[in-house]
Amino acid sequence: MAAVAPDLCERALTVNGVSKADAMTGWRVGYGAGPLALIKAMNLIQGQTSSHTSSVSQYAALEALSGRRDHIKEFARAFLERRDLVIAKLNQAKGLAYRVPDGAFYVFPSSAGVIGKRTRDGKIIETDSDFAMYLLDAFAVAVVPGSGFMASPYIRISYASSLQDLTRACDRIIAACASLS
Secondary structure, three states: OOOOOHHHHHHOOEEEEOOOOOOOOOOOOEEEEOOHHHHHHHHHHHHHHOOOOOHHHHHHHHHHHHOOOOOHHHHHHHHHHHHHHHHHHHOOOOOOEOOOOOOOOEEOOEOOOOOOOEOOOOOEOOOHHHHHHHHHHHHOOOOEEHHHHOOOOEEEEEOOOOHHHHHHHHHHHHHHHHHOO
16 A cells, blocks of 8 residues: 555555465564554564574575566466365265355365264264364375364365375365265
8 A cells, every 4th residue: 555655655555475475384483564553563572472584584584585486377277276276075075065265375164064973983073173074084185174264164285285185185185074974
């Protein structure tokens, strides 16, 4: 906003990060730009609640933001291909419902259709956390329960992985859903 309306600089706060656009998930590098007094206050609070980002991460983010940007289109194409693969596979997973994500690097399907179902060993899936643990323990697939985001009964499936790994994981999710009764 401040770049297109400089008269708003003293009233604009820009907060961003490098995780998605620069495929630096896990680096946990974010930044803010705005009025100096606000930035100082943000730094004071952040400095008391968490440690600072490592120098290696800072230099990597600096290069991502100031270096060449021609890789972004290729990254976007690769993530779109991965998303489409996961979506096509999830269409075969009984009990999961989702909306196609427009961005990010994960699908957030509802597991409501598997809640109340029984595993092969007789355990009842009561929550999204139960379903996530079932996927991990019985099928070696790691997903994140939506309850961690206050979004039960959803689960988070990342597609920031290879097509081969995604195919294998999604096939296991399909099998896991099919095995429930």
